Amino acid sequence: xxxxxxxxxxxxxxxxxxxxxxxxxxxxxxxxxxxxxxxxxxxxxxxxxxxxxxxxxxxxxxxxxxxxxxxxxxxxxxxxxxxxxxxxxxxxxxxxxxxxxxxxxxxxxxxxxxxxxxxxxxxxxxxxxxxxxxxxxxxxxxxxxxxxxxxxxxxxxxxxxxxxxxxxxxxxxxxxxxxxxxxxxxxxxxxxxxxxxxxxxxxxxxxxxxxxxxxxxxxxxxxxxxxxxxxxxxxxxxxxxxxxxxxxxxxxx
Numbered sequence: 001x002x003x004x005x006x007x008x009x010x011x012x013x014x015x016x017x018x019x020x021x022x023x024x025x026x027x028x029x030x031x032x033x034x035x036x037x038x039x040x041x042x043x044x045x046x047x048x049x050x051x052x053x054x055x056x057x058x059x060x061x062x063x064x065x066x067x068x069x070x071x072x073x074x075x076x077x078x079x080x081x082x083x084x085x086x087x088x089x090x091x092x093x094x095x096x097x098x099x100x101x102x103x104x105x106x107x108x109x110x111x112x113x114x115x116x117x118x119x120x121x122x123x124x125x126x127x128x129x130x131x132x133x134x135x136x137x138x139x140x141x142x143x144x145x146x147x148x149x150x151x152x153x154x155x156x157x158x159x160x161x162x163x164x165x166x167x168x169x170x171x172x173x174x175x176x177x178x179x180x181x182x183x184x185x186x187x188x189x190x191x192x193x194x195x196x197x198x199x200x201x202x203x204x205x206x207x208x209x210x211x212x213x214x215x216x217x218x219x220x221x222x223x224x225x226x227x228x229x230x231x232x233x234x235x236x237x238x239x240x241x242x243x244x245x246x247x248x249x250x251x252x253x
Contacts, residue, residue: 003242005033005124007215008063008205010231011042011090013051018250019239027055033117033242035205036063036126036164040086041231046097053109062113062150063126063205064164071149073107086231111148115160118142122242123198127206128169128223130193131162138196168193170207173221182211195221201242210235215247 004023009016025032032055039045052058060066068082069090078087094103117124118139132138141163144156152158171190174181181188185207196202202223209216210229213236217224228249229235236249 002030003033004030005035005203005226005240005242007035007226007228007238008037008208008231009034009039009042009048009052009237010037010065010086011039011045011048012230012237012250012252013042013044013047015230015237015250015252016048016051019237019248022248022250023239023241023246027057031057031059033124033203034058034060035124035203035226036061036113037065037205037227037231038063039069039090040065040082041089041233042086043089044093045090046093049094049106050097053106059117059124060113061117061124061126062110062115062146062164066110066113067150067164070107070110070113073103073110074149077149114142115146115164116142118200121200123196123200123202125166125202125204126164127162127166128204129163129196129202130166130168130172130191131159132196135196135198165206167207169196169202169221170204170216170223170225173218173223173225174216176220177218179216179218180211182207182209184208184210195223198222203242208232208235213249214238215240 068079071077152161168191172193204225205227208227208229210232213228215226226238228238230237239248
């Protein structure tokens with residue numbers, strides 16, 4: 001059984017199918033992880049959700065776009081920020097495709113997505129580990145049952161929210177590796193944070209690595225960032241084998 005992980009999909013269903021085909025993905029034998037952001041910006045959110053929700057071994061984490069989508073599916077509420085970030089097309093396609101019961105089913109499915117997954121050899125988050133001081137704190141947060149739809153009610157919820165949106169960890173790792181930040185983030189301020197002390201690989205998305213369209217790997221920060229810009233429309237969708245580190249990519253067309 002292989003353990004594969006994909007970057008932010010953003011409703012690029014054709015690219016997802018292409019990259020899975022390149023990797024000879026077997027839905028009954030392989031585990032597919034995802035660093036979050038299943039929909040928005042791409043043209044096929046309904047097909048993306050329909051496909052992923054039927055995979056027997058799909059293991060995602062929550063992305064910031066997934067927060068908006070989950071709330072809409074469960075309650076019908078629409079966050080105004082979502083509309084400016086791809087939500088209009090997602091809502092339109094979902095309304096054309098799914099019944100009320102199907103939307104509830106998808107919302108309940110998304111309510112099972114954690115913000116943090118900790119595996120034997122890996123940590124999977126959407127944004128980064130910047131708000132967390134050590135593994136003990138991260139493990140405690142991973143056990144915390146997040147609210148669904150996501151809302152900031154407790155201290156733990158606030159930290160999970162910050163992890164989901166975090167870029168400090170990635171940018172600190174890039175600084176440590178003397179690696180230029182992607183141009184779209186070059187003028188953004190960030191807080192320098194130390195690497196998490198762990199022997200696990202940390203997988204993240206959220207920040208589009210469009211300039212080179214390849215994963216960023218930092219040994220000192222134990223980080224592999226794999227959002228290679230599928231959501232931008234000009235990047236690539238990346239799939240990696242979590243054990244062999246083999247990479248497959250599909251162009252966004």
